[in-house]
Amino acid sequence: MNLLFLLIYFIIIVGVIEIFVVLFRLTGLKLEISRFQVISLMTGTGFTTDESELILGHPIRRKLATFLILFGAFSLAVIISSISQFLSKGLQAKEVLVLVAVVLCVYLALKLTWVQRELSDLFNRKMKENVEIADLPVREVFLKNKEDTLLFLPIFRESKLARHTLHQSIEKFDQLEMSVLFIKRGKVKIRRNLLDTLLHEGDQVLLFGTKKVIYETFYQDLLLMNEKEVEKGLL
Structure with missing residues (x-):
């Protein structure tokens, strides 16, 4: 009896x-992330901050996550109680087997290519209809390719960029595969004439582009940034 209970459960x-792994995948989430997050949401454990942004910032995934949280909080207890009652009454487990069959049928249906295609199209239509780009997490908008990165580059007194413009410091900046989104100076964000703006100590430059180009172009500045972080850690 106990073995049957455990098997059904x-x-x-x-x-x-x-x-739900299949459903999350159809929204564009990777398989390994989908499975971990589904288990995390259902059990209420291990819901990591970095990966949770992929779910919290996506309206369709957020709805799926809401169901899983509720399912984990209430339905697991109900399932356990129901199965126990069915088995303790000596029933032939007909009702339980029907529930198992329904779950398996839904899963098998979701594995069909045409069903996945239809659901994927539906999710994409919902996104286009209801979601503004500002509602999406940064990764969904900027970092769809592995080669891309966003980098906040701080300007230090020792930096070669300090007291110079990006045009002055970097040859043919316009031809490189990267862009400057804005320059943060205290509480002010500078958004115009970015390549011709004189950089000061304390400025932060938000860069977007390919990792290789950004890291090669600002190699010395990134080394300086790492050195400053190590110094802070030692203080």
Whole structure:
């Protein structure tokens, strides 16, 4: 009896997990991240800050996550109680087996290519209809390619960029695969004439482009930034 209970319970839980893994994947989330986050949401443990941004900043994933949290909080207890009652009454587990069959049918249906295609199109339509680009997490907008990166580059007194413009410091900046989004100076964000703005100590330059180009172009400044961080850690 105990083994039957555990088997039924295991099938239902695994089925629900796999169903939501497929749904999260159809929104564009990677498989390994999807599975970890589904289990985390259902159990209320290990919901990491970095990866949670991929879910919290995405309206469709947020709705799926809400269901999983509620399911984890209430439905698991209900399932355990129901299965126990069915088995303790000596029933033939008909109702439980129907529930298991439904879960498995939903999972198998979601594995069909045409179903996934339809759901993916539906999710994309919903995104286009209801979501503004400002609602999406940074990774969804800027970092879709592995080669891309965003970097806040601080300007130190020792930096070669200090007291110079980007045009003066970097040859043919316009031809490089990167852009300056803005320059932060205290509480002010400078958004105009960025390449011809004189940089001061304490400025922060937000760069967007390919990792290779940014890291090669600002190699000395990144070394300086790391040195400053090490010095802070030693103080």
